[in-house]
Amino acid sequence: MAYLDHAATTPMLDEALAAYVATAREVGNASSLHATGRRARRRVEESRERVAAVLGARPSEVIFTGGGTESDNLAVKGVFWARRAARPDRVRVVSSAVEHHAVLDAVDWLADHEGAEVSWLPTDAAGKLDPALLRAELSAHADRVAVVTAMWANNEVGTVQPVAELAAVAAEHGVPFHTDAVQAVGQVPVDFAASGVSALTVTGHKLGGPTGVGALLLARDVAATPLLHGGGQERDVRSGTLDTAGIVAFAVAVETAVKGQQEYAARVAALRDDLVRRVREAVPEVVFNGDPDDRLPGNAHFSFPGCEGDALLLLLDAQGIACSTGSACSAGVAQPSHVLLAMGADHDRARSSLRFTLGHTSTPADVDALIAALPTAVDRARRAAALRTPR
Amino acid sequence: MKVLAAMSGGVDSAVAAARAVDAGHDVTGVHLALSRNPQTFRTGARGCCTLEDSRDARRAADVIGIPFYVWDMAERFHADVVDDFVAEYAAGRTPNPCLRCNEKIKFAAVLDRAVALGFDAVVTGHHARLGPDGLLRRSVDLAKDQSYVLAVLTRAQLDRAVFPLGDATKAEVRAEAARRDLAVAEKPDSHDICFIADGDTRGFLAGRLGETPGKVVDASTGAVVGSHTGAYAYTVGQRRGLHLDRPAPDGRPRYVLSITPKTNTVTVGPAEALEVSLVRATRPVWTGGDLPDTPIGCEVQLRAHGDVVPATVRVDGDGLTAELRRPVRGVAAGQAVVAYRPDPAGDVVLGSATITG
Secondary structure, X not given: OEEOEOOOOOOOOXXXXXXXXXXXXXXXXXXXXXXXXXXXXXXXXHHHHHHHHHHOXXXXXXXXXXXXXXXHHHHHHHHHHHHHHHOOOOOEEEEEOOOOHHHHHHHHHHHHHOOOEEEEEOOOOOOOOOHHHHHHHHHHHHHHEEEEEOOOEOOOOOEEOOHHHHHHHHHHOOOOEEEEOOOOEOOEOOOHXXXXXXXXXXXXXXXXXXXXXXXXXXXXXOOOXXXXXXXXXXXOOEOOOOOXXXXXXXXXXXXXXXXXXXXXXXXXXXXXHHHHHHHHHHOOOOEEOOOOOOEOOOEEEEEOOOOOHHHHHHHXXXXXEEOEOOOOEEOOEEOOOHHHHHOOOOHHHHHOEEEEEOOOXXXXXXXXXXXXXXXXXXXXXXXXXXXXXXX | OEEEEEOOOOHHHHHHHHHHHHOOOEEEEEEEEOOOOHHHOOOHHHOOOOHHHHHHHHHHHHHHOOOEEEEEOHHHHHXXXXXXXXXXXXXXXXXXXXXXXXHHHHHHHHHHHHHHOOOOEEEOOOOEEEOOOOOEEEOOOOOOOOHHHHOOOOHHHHHOEEOOOOOOOHHHHHHHHHHOOOHHHHOOOOOOOOOOOOOOHHHHHHHHHOXXXXXXXXXXXXXXXXXXXXXXXXXXXXXXXXXXOOOOOOOOOOEEEEEEOOOOXXXXXXXXXXXXXXXXXXXXXXXXXXXXXXXXXXXXXXXXXXXXXXXXXXXEOOEEEEEEEEEEEOOOOOOEEEEEEOOOOOOXXXXXXXXXX
């Protein structure tokens, strides 16, 4: 079994799992006033401080959520609503064409249901955004823009965006800037304050924490209208009983991943470079997608000309190799990746793509297994794809 | 063998996949997405090809413990089955889309892709027997027998087909599904045509072909006895829904005798005028032995779940004729004539052809 899909989810770190189990054995609602509640609250607040400390934020800027999708929705919709409430003509959302669906669909929802105007920033062929295009957009429309949202690093092709430059442009125009850093934290250096962003999404299960817990880092001068109403937890922005065990394990994972980031990135990038080199040797026609330099250390993304990604996935799966086509499903049917299309790929190239992502448990044996299985899989997938040629 | 199990989300294909695993095959489950827009296909209890069916199939695959994928076959399905269905009706014939789907999709597009990917065969939940002798036989459950819609398969297609359910009745399949903890054990059977959401074939055709008003003519007198909004919506042998202006002089019911697309005319007449003793057909497929060079006595079936009649069948190049020992009513062009050899071990499919008249 070679697990090459760490960008989908990565195994929990032993220390995070141990922290989870130990805390989950304890009773306690962090909102309760008695001793048991106080103990739970202490664990939550210590965790908040740990997360804030390693990510360059103040503890009061950390809002615990149910994960990346919730954090993205809270940032995009919540900041849109709050900014529009303050000034009704702020109805514009600026985003990028390569966002994760948690941002993409939240923005689309605002357009469909809240009358938002949307400006989608294009990328270059490597999937990278150009701060000059954001400057042009904001020079023309800054008064009407409620929020700018652009991811730190792309989940499919691994391209790392010039987030600090983008955030600086937004700051020049006084517009809040949110970034989805789900794929970035623990992989590349991420510092909330230094980056200049107003809001940042992070989630547990991409960096060795549990699934279903994450955070939105939200600058204190940025308001967000809540998605969830109830007990008023988390600065009244995110109601709901706090998941003490999840939050403790999340904080342990964030701290471990961020503190070990440099060493991790060097090791995993070397393994990834080896994978890329050997895939190119095995299948010389492959196209390597994404930015070759500004890139997540564990990400390798290819198009295999003449193949369909879903056929390759099936064949590699049968050989015990887990990878991803990176594309979303619409009604159970794989659609060509919007990221590849935004990068200028045609449908055939988009459909021929496969993502291999390495992580903290990856070994050279995983790469060996992939290289052993790949040539036969590509051969067969090519024969299958040839059948689709119009009769 | 490495086999691909086509899983519709129904009970039959789920049990078929499980039986293939028990038989020692290396099984991968695949659900075929056939609709361009799953929401337009039938939903609910009578469902087919919906998102719910896809999830049912996936859940069954998980319980059985096999890999599962969805294959998008919508484009091929529309070209080879739906468009063909509409074109056949427009030409005054009555197609059988299930048969076409087996011929062009399950045992062609899907099988070819499976073979290219390294699979040896396709497994389906059809109720028919296909043993080591390579002969296709009726299911033990005659009420559920699907050999008729499989009879169009060629030798090469049958050689790569596996039908694990032929020796089980539907009741046994359901009981087995329950024993295997498959949630689809009690799922109602699908009926009718999967791509016609509400079961309204006439409305579906009207939407595709438009309304073209024409005459309904009495065969014996030539008198115009009614009108219609499109001759394509009628089937030979049809009695209901003719909306004739006046009764026949003898007061007896009238039936559709023929459809003439060229003049957009529907011709009606008495039941006995429907009787046919000689059936002509085209594109014969023969899998029950060598292609016969002399006339052979056998039984023929002229539509799905239709009666079986003794006949003498001749195959001549691209044509096939069946002389029926007793006349049959309501033989529609576009349906298949399937020749069977009676056999105590299950009647054997000899061959089939598409009825032209």
